[in-house]
Amino acid sequence: MSKEKYKIGVVATASRLSPEVPTRVASLAERLYPERTPDIVFHPQCLSSRGHFAGDDETRAQAFLDIANDGSYDAVWFARGGYGTCRVAESVVRGLTETSKRKAYVGYSDAGMLLAALYRAGFRAVAHGPVAQDILRDGGDAAVARALAWMVDRAPESLEPTVDGVKKTAAFNMTILSHLLGTPLEPDLGGHVLMLEEVGEAMYRIDRSLFHITSNANIRRVSGIMLGRCSNITPNEPNFGMNEEEIAQYWCRRAGIPWLGRADIGHDADNKIVPFGP
Amino acid sequence: MSKEKYKIGVVATASRLSPEVPTRVASLAERLYPERTPDIVFHPQCLSSRGHFAGDDETRAQAFLDIANDGSYDAVWFARGGYGTCRVAESVVRGLTETSKRKAYVGYSDAGMLLAALYRAGFRAVAHGPVAQDILRDGGDAAVARALAWMVDRAPESLEPTVDGVKKTAAFNMTILSHLLGTPLEPDLGGHVLMLEEVGEAMYRIDRSLFHITSNANIRRVSGIMLGRCSNITPNEPNFGMNEEEIAQYWCRRAGIPWLGRADIGHDADNKIVPFGP
Numbered sequence: 001m002s003k004e005k006y007k008i009g010v011v012a013t014a015s016r017l018s019p020e021v022p023t024r025v026a027s028l029a030e031r032l033y034p035e036r037t038p039d040i041v042f043h044p045q046c047l048s049s050r051g052h053f054a055g056d057d058e059t060r061a062q063a064f065l066d067i068a069n070d071g072s073y074d075a076v077w078f079a080r081g082g083y084g085t086c087r088v089a090e091s092v093v094r095g096l097t098e099t100s101k102r103k104a105y106v107g108y109s110d111a112g113m114l115l116a117a118l119y120r121a122g123f124r125a126v127a128h129g130p131v132a133q134d135i136l137r138d139g140g141d142a143a144v145a146r147a148l149a150w151m152v153d154r155a156p157e158s159l160e161p162t163v164d165g166v167k168k169t170a171a172f173n174m175t176i177l178s179h180l181l182g183t184p185l186e187p188d189l190g191g192h193v194l195m196l197e198e199v200g201e202a203m204y205r206i207d208r209s210l211f212h213i214t215s216n217a218n219i220r221r222v223s224g225i226m227l228g229r230c231s232n233i234t235p236n237e238p239n240f241g242m243n244e245e246e247i248a249q250y251w252c253r254r255a256g257i258p259w260l261g262r263a264d265i266g267h268d269a270d271n272k273i274v275p276f277g278p
Numbered sequence: 279m280s281k282e283k284y285k286i287g288v289v290a291t292a293s294r295l296s297p298e299v300p301t302r303v304a305s306l307a308e309r310l311y312p313e314r315t316p317d318i319v320f321h322p323q324c325l326s327s328r329g330h331f332a333g334d335d336e337t338r339a340q341a342f343l344d345i346a347n348d349g350s351y352d353a354v355w356f357a358r359g360g361y362g363t364c365r366v367a368e369s370v371v372r373g374l375t376e377t378s379k380r381k382a383y384v385g386y387s388d389a390g391m392l393l394a395a396l397y398r399a400g401f402r403a404v405a406h407g408p409v410a411q412d413i414l415r416d417g418g419d420a421a422v423a424r425a426l427a428w429m430v431d432r433a434p435e436s437l438e439p440t441v442d443g444v445k446k447t448a449a450f451n452m453t454i455l456s457h458l459l460g461t462p463l464e465p466d467l468g469g470h471v472l473m474l475e476e477v478g479e480a481m482y483r484i485d486r487s488l489f490h491i492t493s494n495a496n497i498r499r500v501s502g503i504m505l506g507r508c509s510n511i512t513p514n515e516p517n518f519g520m521n522e523e524e525i526a527q528y529w530c531r532r533a534g535i536p537w538l539g540r541a542d543i544g545h546d547a548d549n550k551i552v553p554f555g556p
Contacts, residue, residue, distance in 0.1 A: 051519015052482055083482040086489045179486055182460040183493035204330055204361040208457055211364045215461035241329015 006038040006152045008075045009067030010046060010132050012054035013092075014110040015082020017046040017133060024135050025144060032145055038152055042132075043067060046079045053084045061088040061095065064114075068092075068100035075151040078107025078114075080133030081173075085113040089185050093117050104151050107131050109199075109267065112176040113185055119170070119276040120187035128171035128195075128265065129158070129273040139269035150273045160195065160264050160272035167223070171195040171265055171274035174209040181216050187276075190221035193260060195274055196248075197228030199267035203240035206230060207247050214255035224258035229266030284316040284430045286353045287345030288324060288410050290332035291370075292388040293360025295324040295411060302413050303422060310423055316430055320410075321345060324357045331362045339366040339373065342392075346370075346378035353429040354378075356385025356392075358411030359451075363391040367463050371395050382429050385409050386549065387477075390454040391463055397448070397554040398465035406449035406473075406543065407436070407551040417547035428551045438473065438542050438550035445501070449473040449543055449552035452487045459494050465554075468499035471538060473552055474526075475506030477545035481518035484508060485525050492533035502536035507544025 010017075022042040030037050045063035048055030055063070067076050092114060104125040105118055111131065119126045129150060130143035137143060149155035163169055170189055174196045180186055196213070198206055213219050230244040242250065245262070252259040264272045288295075288303075300320040308315050323341035326333030333341070345354050370392060382403040383396055389409065397404045407428060408421035415421060427433035441447055448467055452474045458464055474491070476484055491497050508522040520528065523540070530537040542550045 049516075052485075052514065052516060053519075083486065086486065179456065179490040181490075182495070183490060185493075207330075208361065208364060212457040212459075212461060215463075217460070236330065238327075238330060241331075 005036065006075070007073050008038055008040045008077050008151060009070070009073045010040065010042045010077045010079050011063045011067055012046040012079035013060050013064055013088055013114060014053065014084035015080060016049050016054040017042070017079040018136060019047055021079070021132050021135055025132050028135065028141055028144055029148060032148060033152070038148065042079070054079070057087045057091070060084065061091045064088065064092050065095045068103070069095070069097045071099045073103060075104040075106065077147065077151065078111040078131045080131045081107070081109030081111055083110055085110045086179065086185070089114045089117045093121055096121070106147050106151060108171070108271065109173045110176060112172045113180055115276060116172070116180050116187050117185040120185065124277060126276040127273050128276070130271050134269065134271070137269045143269045143271060146273060158273045160274045162193070162226070162263070163274060166278060168192040168278050169195065169274050170276050171197070171228070171263070174198045174206065174213060175201065178209045178212045181213070181218070186218065189218060192222050193224050193226060194219070194222045195226045195228055195263035195265055197263070197266045198230040198244070200232045200234060202234045203236040203242070203244070203247070206244055207240070210247055210251040214251040214257055220255055220257060222257060224260035225252055226260045226263035228263040229268060231267050283314065284353070285351050286316055286318045286355050286429060287348070287351045288318065288320045288355045288357050289341045289345055290324040290357035291338050291342055291366055291392060292331065292362035293358060294327050294332040295320070295357040296414060297325055299357070299410050299413060303410050306413065306419055306422055307426060310426060311430070316426065320357070332357070335365045338362065339369045342366065342370050343373045346381070347373070347375045349377045351381060353382040353384065355425065355429065356389040356409045358409045359385070359387030359389060361388055363388045364457065364463070367392045367395045371399055374399070384425050384429060386449070387451045387545065388454060390450045391458055393554060394450070394458050394465050395463040398463065402555060404554040405551050406554070408549050412547065412549070415547045421547040421549055424551060436551045438552045440471070440504070440541070441552060444556060446470040446556050447473065447552050448554050449475070449506070449541070452476045452484065452491060453479065456487045456490045459491070459497070464496065467496060470500050471502050471504060472497070472500045473504045473506055473541035473543055475541070475544045476508040476522070478510045478512060480512045481514040481520070481522065481525070484511070484522055485518070488525055488529040492529040492535055498533055498535060500535060502538035503530050504538045504541035506541040507546060509545050
């Protein structure tokens with residue numbers, strides 16, 4: 001970087017950040033980068049509260065724009081997932097200026113709504129990766145360290161192992177991708193390796209999401225699908241009869257989409273970085 | 279009808295029928311129509327079981343075609359919802375013959391996947407309405423009586439009160455509609471009054487489904503949205519801050535879709551008939 005300190009702005013486009021996160025993240029960043037500690041600024045909006053969300057739609061959208069359009073920031077980091085990014089994505093994209101295109105954007109899960117919209121809008125440093133709130137997971141320091149390593153140094157060891165900088169990639173929570181297909185947020189994923197993960201859904205819902213995703217004409221143009229981890233699967237009544245990998249292979253076969261095996265992503269501390277694009 | 283008895287075939291395209299349903303439905307039909315009891319034939323497949331489903335995909339698709347393509351049947355009645363119709367819808371539509379176009383099709387919830395595909399394929403007696411399994415609900419006799427009254431006599435009192443036979447209508451469970459948008463099952467709903475109901479979802483999921491539905495270009499061409507009942511809403515953590523009607527109005531406003539108020543449909547014994555089309 002041409003300046004002394006890498007500067008990261010954190011914004012919560014969905015649910016409210018847990019209040020202990022900023023201190024823990026700052027302390028980890030100091031330990032990891034004693035000589036060049038990145039400046040990690042949590043927008044005050046992260047701790048706002050309005051019903052389900054970290055502040056109302058206008059507050060969350062404006063907080064994102066405050067950081068994305070401020071030239072002093074090098075990266076916009078999603079505070080956490082939860083739910084609510086779809087409500088602000090269109091107004092955020094409308095409000096972004098040229099400055100915003102020069103920085104990195106990292107998050108996953110619900111944040112995928114905005115990662116998709118940014119990638120569609122031509123942003124080129126958009127990545128699926130850990131959020132600040134991941135520091136609260138068991139082993140969460142490693143997840144946050146990985147996100148920082150990609151933002152600060154684009155460290156190759158932070159990447160999902162099959163990402164090679166040549167083939168195009170994209171990664172999503174499958175429920176989120178399902179819910180952005182056909183909306184103004186949907187990017188062109190033709191020719192991409194598409195990695196999908198899930199959390200907290202019953203097996204029949206995973207099956208239904210994969211029906212929806214693999215039946216979409218845009219998605220049928222991907223170069224292949226990889227399945228990340230599906231964790232905290234809720235009970236299926238009766239037993240579904242197939243596991244998540246069998247389900248993904250079934251729908252790939254039906255759709256004529258190449259099945260490319262497992263991806264090292266998921267709602268856990270091992271969640272690796274997947275940049276959108278080559 | 280030109281023949282003596284109206285003949286209804288029941289098929290389970292999703293989950294397995296409860297074994298006590300056929301006897302209870304037959305007994306109700308005899309009480310309701312002592313002089314002209316409809317012949318209600320439950321395809322043996324209804325009681326099949328394969329993992330989550332009432333038999334494997336091929337068995338369920340073939341059972342549907344057995345009845346739909348048999349000229350002796352006047353109506354195809356969905357045994358129940360659950361999950362699995364999306365897996366058979368495309369092969370069913372491929373296998374339907376001219377004979378199948380002359381009969382009525384009644385169901386809702388998961389069956390919406392196939393109602394949509396049939397309507398898209400030009401079928402003109404497709405209706406959202408009670409399934410056979412509804413007889414197990416409190417007051418379920420009334421629900422089944424209503425489905426029979428529409429199938430046997432097209433009884434006007436079975437209809438959702440705003441259905442007038444002039445304006446075009448369609449009705450769906452919102453999760454099901456969300457998951458068929460962008461697939462080969464999606465019908466053209468331009469100019470239709472679209473009625474949506476939900477069951478067993480948290481408020482944030484209702485919000486997300488309505489984001490997805492109302493952000494779709496095809497859906498934005500409907501003449502308006504009516505909200506049916508949203509029952510058994512699961513807890514939202516934290517409190518969502520809006521109820522389902524406020525959510526529906528919010529998304530209609532954002533999408534420029536006329537909000538037309540409440541519809542008399544839902545996962546309950548009061549669920550009224552909504553024909554697809556005029």
